[in-house]
Amino acid sequence: MSEESKQSINWLVIVVFAIFHLGALAAFFMFTWQALIAAVVLYWIAGSLGIGMGYHRLLTHRGYKTPKAVEYFLSVCGTLALEGGPANWVVTHRIHHRYSDRDGDPHSPRDGGWWSHMGWILVGRAQEHPESVLWRYAPDLMRDRFQMQLNQLYVWPVALLGLGLYGLGGWPFVTWGLCLRVVLGLHATWLVNSATHMWGSRRFATRDDSRNNWWVAWLTFGEGWHNNHHAHPVSARHGLAWYEIDMNWWGIRTLQWLGLAEGVRQVRLKDSIPPTANLVETQENLLAEAP
Numbered sequence: 001m002s003e004e005s006k007q008s009i010n011w012l013v014i015v016v017f018a019i020f021h022l023g024a025l026a027a028f029f030m031f032t033w034q035a036l037i038a039a040v041v042l043y044w045i046a047g048s049l050g051i052g053m054g055y056h057r058l059l060t061h062r063g064y065k066t067p068k069a070v071e072y073f074l075s076v077c078g079t080l081a082l083e084g085g086p087a088n089w090v091v092t093h094r095i096h097h098r099y100s101d102r103d104g105d106p107h108s109p110r111d112g113g114w115w116s117h118m119g120w121i122l123v124g125r126a127q128e129h130p131e132s133v134l135w136r137y138a139p140d141l142m143r144d145r146f147q148m149q150l151n152q153l154y155v156w157p158v159a160l161l162g163l164g165l166y167g168l169g170g171w172p173f174v175t176w177g178l179c180l181r182v183v184l185g186l187h188a189t190w191l192v193n194s195a196t197h198m199w200g201s202r203r204f205a206t207r208d209d210s211r212n213n214w215w216v217a218w219l220t221f222g223e224g225w226h227n228n229h230h231a232h233p234v235s236a237r238h239g240l241a242w243y244e245i246d247m248n249w250w251g252i253r254t255l256q257w258l259g260l261a262e263g264v265r266q267v268r269l270k271d272s273i274p275p276t277a278n279l280v281e282t283q284e285n286l287l288a289e290a291p
Contacts, residue, residue, distance in 0.1 A: 009123055017122075017186075020082070023179025027172075034169055035176035042080065042161075042177050047185050048221040050077030052248035053255075056223065059141065060090045063236030064252055064264040072146055082158055082182045083189060084127040085151030091129045091137040096193075097233055100208035107193040109209065117194035118186075158182075188219040196226035203240075204231035212244070222246030228267075235267035 027035075054074030057063045066074070075086045083089055092106055099105040106126060109116040120126050134142055141147045158178075165173040191213075200211030210230035217224030217239070225238040225246060239246030255261035 010121075010125070014122055020179050020183050020186075023175050024183040027175035027180040030172040030175050032169070032172045032176075035172040038165065038169070038173055038177040039181040043181050043185060044221070045077050046080040046181070047188065048248055048251060049074055050079070051081050051083065051185075051189060052221050052223055053251050054078045055083070055086055055089050056093065057236050057248060057252065059086055059147075060093045061234050061236075062140075063234055064256070064261045066255065066261050068146075070255065070260050072150075075147065075150055076157055079150065079154040079157045080161060081185050081189070082155075083186065085154035086147050087134055087138050087141040087151040088127050088129055090141060091134055092127060094137045097230070100206075100210070100230065101197060102208075109194055109197045113194055113198065116197065117190045120193075188216070189223075191216045192220060192223050192226060196224055200224075200227070202227050204228065206230045214244075217245060221251075222248040232267040234265050236264050237266045240267065240269040 027039075054071075055078040058066065058071060058074060078086060078089070084092075096105055096107065101108045101110055105111075107116045107120040112119065129137075141151070162174055162178050165177045169177075195216050196211050196213045197209045198211070200213035200216075202211055204227055206227060208230055210227045212227045213224045215224070216226075222238050222245065223229075225240070225244050228240050228244070229235070229238045236252050237246065237249045238244075239249060252261055252264060256264055
């Protein structure tokens with residue numbers, strides 16, 4: 001189990017999450033079609049552009065390259081999910097891949113389903129890492145002044161968005177476009193940590209418990225094809241079969257078509273790996289190439 005499990009409860013995180021969950025419940029008493037549309041659009045911006053395409057496939061695994069302006073835009077979109085700053089998010093996920101379902105994994109279901117879903121983030125400083133850890137796991141981001149400033153100020157885009165939503169449509173827009181949308185996005189991401197390491201199918205014999213889960217993939221724009229991802233972590237494409245819907249991959253391909261993405265790393269269904277493949281070494285070699 002991760003060392004964070006031995007630390008004290010983080011009451012600030014619990015209070016913030018409680019407020020957002022209460023706001024999500026209040027949304028059902030403030031329904032408007034305009035608020036619903038705002039929530040759906042923002043769910044895509046934060047979850048697909050921000051977390052899936054930005055934080056995960058671009059920043060964490062460097063599965064493709066973009067101009068800095070595009071990278072920074074996707075990173076700002078990621079802050080709207082309220083999952084932490086880009087550097088801390090990246091470090092947490094890189095640690096997860098290094099120790100997946102072993103001692104040191106921040107959120108393995110082997111330590112309990114509840115723990116892997118959200119218990120891990122409610123104790124200690126689970127999503128905030130000391131500078132030494134940041135330099136070890138994310139030297140590429142540590143050398144980027146914009147990313148490090150965004151990592152410290154990531155709550156401001158969310159706060160400004162809340163003010164903007166209130167100005168546009170009052171409390172219905174806030175409860176739907178901010179509270180309910182953030183809560184659904186958080187749980188969708190957490191399901192990748194929990195559900196896709198417990199339920200689903202395994203195409204590749206990876207060293208962890210990762211699985212492909214179609215309903216998590218639908219909720220996360222393609223992140224639920226998790227066994228595919230753990231087998232080929234640097235691939236920008238996660239849905240390998242025609243029926244594995246991967247909207248984040250479609251988004252990356254759109255950027256490529258527009259001339260805004262290059263060096264796109266893609267694995268095809270015919271590719272496979274031996275059970276003892278050194279996936280950590282593959283990722284670390286890629287980081288050595290990062291700017």
